[in-house]
Amino acid sequence: MDFIQYTLNWCKGEIFEGKLLALYGVAIICIAFLFWKFGSTLFAKKMFIPMLIIGLLCALIGGSLVANNNKRIVDFQKSYQEKPAQFVKDEKVRTEAFIKWYPYTRYIMAAIIIVGLICHLFWNAPWPRTIGLGLILLAFSVLFLDHFSEERAETYHEKIIQELKEE
Numbered sequence: 128m129d130f131i132q133y134t135l136n137w138c139k140g141e142i143f144e145g146k147l148l149a150l151y152g153v154a155i156i157c158i159a160f161l162f163w164k165f166g167s168t169l170f171a172k173k174m175f176i177p178m179l180i181i182g183l184l185c186a187l188i189g190g191s192l193v194a195n196n197n198k199r200i201v202d203f204q205k206s207y208q209e210k211p212a213q214f215v216k217d218e219k220v221r222t223e224a225f226i227k228w229y230p231y232t233r234y235i236m237a238a239i240i241i242v243g244l245i246c247h248l249f250w251n252a253p254w255p256r257t258i259g260l261g262l263i264l265l266a267f268s269v270l271f272l273d274h275f276s277e278e279r280a281e282t283y284h285e286k287i288i289q290e291l292k293e294e
Contacts, residue, residue, distance in 0.1 A: 131207045137283040138196045145192025152186030173253040177261030222284045229277040239266040
């Protein structure tokens with residue numbers, strides 16, 4: 128398989144992940160409106176804003192992943208056709224730059240989950256509790272999708288290293 132196919136597969140994986148995140152965001156927005164419309168308790172009514180914000184964030188981030196990676200496919204194909212060896216070297220630098228952020232993301236999301244748990248467990252008022260649940264929901268969704276993104280990035284980076292050794 129030509130190296131560019133690995134690059135395109137990586138982009139397609141990011142596009143799929145973006146679509147999932149956008150769909151998840153739309154689902155969360157729908158659920159937020161259900162809480163607003165049919166929620167009969169104060170807590171249920173207060174879930175509207177945190178869930179709406181989380182849904183909008185997920186939908187927007189997912190949509191930007193789809194748009195950016197569709198553009199990248201075109202740009203990557205053009206760069207690879209012009210200078211294949213340089214493209215692989217550039218991809219090595221690029222992947223090394225973002226792969227190192229995955230552990231930080233895990234720690235940050237774990238901290239957000241802890242903050243969310245503290246808000247939910249130690250306050251009886253609806254706003255802190257709903258914000259806590261919202262933070263937990265957001266952090267778990269990021270952790271879930273980032274797991275697959277990291278796996279895909281590591282696999283792609285290994286192909287880059289392999290390609291550089293073969294040159």
